[in-house]
Amino acid sequence: MSAPADVNVRWAHVGLNCRDQKATEEFYSRWFGFSRARVVEADGSRVVFLRSGPVYLELFPTEAEPAFDTVNDGPDNPGAARHLAFQVDDVDAFLAAADGELNVTLGPLAFDEFIPGWKTVWVSDPDGLVIEVSQGYTDQSAEELRTYA
Known part of the structure; x- marks a missing residue:
């Protein structure tokens, strides 16, 4: 089964929970060529989008184990x-x-x-x-x- 012909479905992103967004951003930037594409701040929380070509990672802050x-x-x-x-x-x-x-x-x-x-x-x-x-x-x-x- 596939998407209806009138619907254009394409890859969007992977969301990652991060205990240290800065360290996670540096890791994916350094080793896999990602760079910051967008930062969204709401309700005292920051979400960082990274991009490498057509691939996006969305970094969410967390304190969970x-x-x-x-x-x-x-x-x-x-x-x-x-x-x-x-x-x-x-x-x-x-x-x-x-x-x-x-x-x-x-x-x-x-x-x-x-x-x-x-x-x-x-x-x-x-x-x-x-x-x-x-x-x-x-x-x-x-x-x-x-x-x-």
Whole structure:
């Protein structure tokens, strides 16, 4: 089932709860190329929108404790995002540039048996959200996908 033909549906953003908005903004700006796109202040609270190309992150302040442990490739709790994911040209070069400043939760791991050249590492942001950074992912052909119908 798809959206009605007269409705233009497109990606909007991911909202993240942050214990330290400044640290979270710096993390996504430094490591993933985001920059501030908008700040909204209402009722004594600030919401910060970050943008990288067509992708937006919306940062909400919170004082709540993390609901999940930061491990491996993210929580498997229903209704929770497992992780965010970004593509790079070279995972090893990305990690070398980080020079040990990122908290690696899993990997790097190679998945050549599925896609030649597919390699992934998982790191966590300042609030413990797991971020997948991978290289080499490609979609299956339409013919291959039909075998899973």
